[in-house]
Amino acid sequence: MAEHQDQVPLTDIGVRDTGIDVIVVGAGFGGIACAIECKRKGHRVMILEKVHELKRLGDTLNLGVNAGRILARWGLHEKFWDISANPREIHIHDYLGGFIQVQKLPLPLFGAFAYNGHRALFHEILFEHAKSLGIEIRMGHQAVEYWEDETNGKAGVKIQTGETFDADVIVAADGVKSLARKFVIGYHDNPKPSGYAIYRAWFDAEEHGIMSDPLTDFLTIHGDQFHTWIGKDVHFIATSSHGGKVICFVITHKDDAVVDGDWSSPGKIEDVLDIVKDWDPRCAAVISKAPSCIDWKLLVHDPLPTWISKSGRVVLIGDAAHPFLPTSVQGASQAIEDGTTLAVALNLAGKNNVPLGTRTWESIRYQRVRDAQLLGETLRNKWHGAKPGDSGKSFELPKPEWLLAFDAEAHAYATYDGIARSIVEDGYRQPSLSGE
Template identity: 30%
Template structure:
């Protein structure tokens, strides 16, 4: 089959790849997105979108569609694993909007994917394309797919996740198992009387494990994520069903809110948690990594998708506003801007397990004294997130290039 061509080829049609395609289109850069699955996956559970990502998504034109599927949680509240008492609070909701000029949303991952897909349109997306070979030359990159299709691009971006085929060409590393597996479930909100009040994110840190829940689907469902220790990674699949009895046993003795939440789920899905060691670099002259392909991180800071969105906008600005035919400079600039920040967050996600699983962290009594008592409204907790939520990846990238940012657009 003859080669087709585009300026940028994006490998992976998930949240990272679709966001990049939208951002590239805004910058006037032609791209094609190749997704290995023949159709979009409707599985998955909840996702937290912090202001550092939502301000960028709004500028890409999906603010209205995002509001229709999202929940605006009033606060993030840490609670006692055994007695459910409030221990510490971070204000979100209106306080977050005032402080960071962008919302903190909770969404269903599949619904966010649909919003991005519909905003992009079918034209740039090629489903059922599994990459089998990548050859980089000084004048471009040649791609071959299992279907026999071939494609040539000036630049190739690997946005194909923690098991990235593109990353395998740049690094000989492998995913690192965290020692934990995660169960995810969705529960209709009407089964949970306590979920009918003000929406919030609830986090229960506990001995060797933790559980997080929050409303999604415009409040119609509650998504939860529960970690359990695991001696071996086992099967890794987004669609593999978990053993509800095993999950129930893992949280036996926890407070009734947690145990009733778990019992209310009809099914749960389970997969082991992996990240990778940080790479010294993600780019070659014409190939770059993005999102989980570049810096897969554990979900314990709820920043995986947010950092992929930051990556996407940064990369699009670098490619769109760097002199034409100077892809190597654009990719190097992208790496210089993103590597230090994502490395810090990736490391922080690993370190968060000490707190979430009570490994060398303050116990619940101290948390109660220094958290809920010292900052009852959670405003200090919100201000402490300035380094994360206040970051404007587009403005930083535009500043590095020496051009004015388009951040005056609706945020």
């Protein structure tokens, strides 16, 4: 818990070399976080990333205080805070504009800060921090095959050029369409449509008339804002950042389209406007200002039976293991927790016990991740069922202590020995979920 974080053995560069070689496939939030913490814990780490160069894509991202305390421990608080939106409350409305609730957003919360901002800018901070630590990041290296050799205690990955790399453990942080997933679980488990999609946009407030329209200037005149309209199996969120100068909207709606290929593509503003045609006119006013939008299909997986390969040397983390709905507001945060916990588990296991480390890590993470996923599903269903006249705290964005006061590094140190001992004594079993 947050109040115990000073008791964590905070390690840094210069810690004893464990001799454990780690290859991380994918330089997203989970992959980079894993690499950073692996470096801090004395492992030798390299990242393979399929794109040749970073591009400033995407829009808003939230990193919860459970991730924020990890980022602060890395010395990155100021960098994230300087580019974060800082709304002090969430204004929750029904779809006709009726008042439901104002939810206060106290910061710090449970001793740490959350960060809300542009996904690409946040990612750039982590990417540059990893490089500053001396972590090798090889761009343009697309994984095409995985393998492991239990006899030699190695796992490996082949890239598109035919070149191969081996290590003590391969961390597949390669996203919702992970290539490593089939290798780990032994069969194709492609993501399936959730039944929902999101239209999303990010644009300049002044340039596109937000400030001069009395229906939309509420997003700009009092600093950073967060407003949501809920009901009719839809929720629409409009936010402002940078002191009200930048606008973002996301609208989650029913969509049963079969995803064939990319799940993200250019959308049409007129299609977005059709969803809110009988809503509070402020919603259409905000949407109509956007110069363009993205149509993003929400894909889900049933919980995988395991996140680790037969020999325990290929590991799935982040979206490769457990995609999150946006209403959880935890996808990137849980990926960062994954990477942090894995680095600790490998450190405590040692080079001769890597499979025990990964199996213990899986046990530490599995139920927590599922509980966080279900929180997002519950909130979506509650918001989408809201009716005019509803009110009260039950519609607030949940901020439970078990989720946000959590310190992944401290928890890994506290629980590793007991779980590892039970695996040694009783044998490894694939994880199971309570209550499902």
